[in-house]
Amino acid sequence: MELDEYRASLDDWLERNTHVLTPDHDGIGTLDDQMAQLSKVKRLAFEAGWMRWGWPERVGGLGGSILLRAYLGEALTSRDLVEPGIYSMTEVLAPTMIDYAPLDLAASMVPKLLSGEETWCQGFSEPATGSNLAALSCRATRDGDVWRISGQKVWTSLAQYADRCVLLTRTGSSESAHTGITALFVDMGSPGITVRPIETMHGVPEFSEVFFDDVAVPLDRTLGEEGQGWSVAMDLLPFERSTALWHRVAYLHRRLQSLLDVAPAHLLDSVALGEVTQLLYALRARSRATQYRVAAGEKLGPETSIDKVLVASAEQAVFDLVGAGLGEEVIMGDDPSSDRWRREYLYSRAATIYGGTAEIQRNIIARRLLDLGSDR
Ligand SMILES: Cc1cc2nc3c(=O)[nH]c(=O)nc-3n(C[C@H](O)[C@H](O)[C@H](O)COP(=O)(O)OP(=O)(O)OC[C@H]3O[C@@H](n4cnc5c(N)ncnc54)[C@H](O)[C@@H]3O)c2cc1C
Incomplete structure (x- = not known):
């Protein structure tokens, strides 16, 4: 069609x-x-x-x-x-x-x-391993026809609802940072998995700690080859940083319109509104180009860090404008009628963290796209 x-x-x-x-x-x-x-x-x-x-x-x-x-x-x-x-x-x-x-x-x-x-979840981050993902330590060891997993993940979105998890594990030595990682597709109902939800600052238990205690996972649940987990992660993260956020652009447009529907006159001719609108259209243009590149068969890579920087900047700018337009008490007070704005404002702060922080995206742009020095 x-x-x-x-x-x-x-x-x-x-x-x-x-x-x-x-x-x-x-x-x-x-x-x-x-x-x-x-x-x-x-x-x-x-x-x-x-x-x-x-x-x-x-x-x-x-x-x-x-x-x-x-x-x-x-x-x-x-x-x-x-x-x-x-x-x-x-x-x-x-x-x-x-x-x-x-x-x-x-x-x-x-x-x-x-x-x-x-529902599925993504088990990448660990307590000591977020930005430096290659240092992850949740271990999987071969035992006959299963992997046995022991370790911990954290910030795992929707883990308490999830039936399966795309999990990064360490199967090689810790010195073999990138080559010693294997991706597995794990049933979250397996014996030995404990999920403990964590509440975010916007009051929602969106993510969890997930503990693995000698969890058996069949070998045929390996994604890619043993030791290929880093490639799996490098394949997945560009989607997380770009195409998976396309519909978020539509959401931000809608919420900006909802703000303008109730905004005082001073907001309507403010420079701030002009800047936010510009950011949103730049984001939409970039995201649209990314969708068309994938549609044309191109493989996504480090250039998606630009999409991620743009979406995070636009989202935070939209909800900053709510405070500027409707008053700080709307986003910082406790009036139940402002619940949605408050939750959205607080959640917008996470946009520069999930999927890789803003600093990490800028490092990637500087080093891999602009050739401004190596990763080490
Ligand atoms: C709402 C939300 C949902 C999430 N969902 C998931 C999920 O489903 N699955 C999952 O695996 N993870 C998830 N995460 C975790 C997320 O991927 C990590 O929080 C993120 O990668 C940062 O890692 P960290 O928290 O360990 O922070 P750190 O890596 O400890 O970073 C702390 C600070 O130091 C800065 N920093 C670190 N290294 C550098 C560097 N080399 N140069 C410059 N600055 C640096 C960072 O930018 C940051 O400001 C989620 C996070 C959030 C907020």
């Missing part, structure tokens, strides 16, 4: 199904509410075919350009039908799963993620 046809037919379907797609909860809802809403929307969109376009047929998709699924994310987010952060996990994890999982594993698992039947 072509993009124009998809767009028109999807818009029509969304219009006709508003009554079933609209969230059951009031306002922004709890994380439980948002997760239930996400599963419902994914299920309905999968059953109607929309969620399958843009994904390869070998994993249950209907084929077609990645631009189709990008439009789906945009259409759902701009109508406030899904929370954009949790929606992005599919776009973060599925592409790499498709590239690296054994064919039958990808074919049986990816449809579960697309249809909302399952």
Whole structure:
């Protein structure tokens, strides 16, 4: 299907199904509410075919350009039908799963993620290992036909809901930083896994500590080859830093419009509003170009750090404008009617941390794109 046809037919379907797609909860809802809403929307969109376009047929998709699924994310987010952060996990994890999982594993698992039947999480960060990911120490040791995993992950988004985890483990010596890492696809219900949710400063238990105590994982759950985990991570992170955030741009446009609907006159002719608008359009132009590059078959790489810097800067600028326009008490006070603005403002601070911090993105841009010195 072509993009124009998809767009028109999807818009029509969304219009006709508003009554079933609209969230059951009031306002922004709890994380439980948002997760239930996400599963419902994914299920309905999968059953109607929309969620399958843009994904390869070998994993249950209907084929077609990645631009189709990008439009789906945009259409759902701009109508406030899904929370954009949790929606992005599919776009973060599925592409790499498709590239690296054994064919039958990808074919049986990816449809579960697309249809909302399952939630997956990403186990990369550890207590002593965030930016310096290659130093990770959660260990997997071969034992017959299984890996045995012991160690800890942290900041694992949605781990308490997750059925599976794309997990980076150390299988070689710690000196062999990049070559000693192996990626595994782990069932979160396996004996020996303990998940402890952590509340963020915006009051939502979005991520968790995850403990692995001698957890057995079959060898055929290895993503790529043993020792190829660094490539898996380097394949996944560019999606997390760019295409997975495309629908976030639509969300930011929508929230800026919501602000302007209630903003005082002084905000409407302020330089600040001009600057935020410029940032948002620069982000959209860049993200659109990235989507078209992937659609044309290009492989994503370090240049996606530019997309990540732009999205984080634009998001923080939009919600800074809320304080400037509606008053600081809206984002720092405790009036329940301002809950959504406050939560969004606080969560926007995380944009320069998740998916790799702003400093790390700027290091990548300086060193790998502008050739301003080596990584060491
Ligand atoms: C909302 C949210 C969701 C997340 N979800 C997940 C998830 O699902 N899965 C997962 O694995 N992780 C997740 N993370 C973790 C995230 O990837 C890490 O927080 C991030 O990579 C930074 O690592 P760190 O927290 O260990 O900070 P550190 O690496 O300890 O960094 C601390 C500070 O030092 C700076 N710094 C570090 N090294 C350098 C350097 N070389 N040059 C310049 N400055 C440097 C950093 O920029 C930062 O300001 C999430 C984080 C957040 C906030």
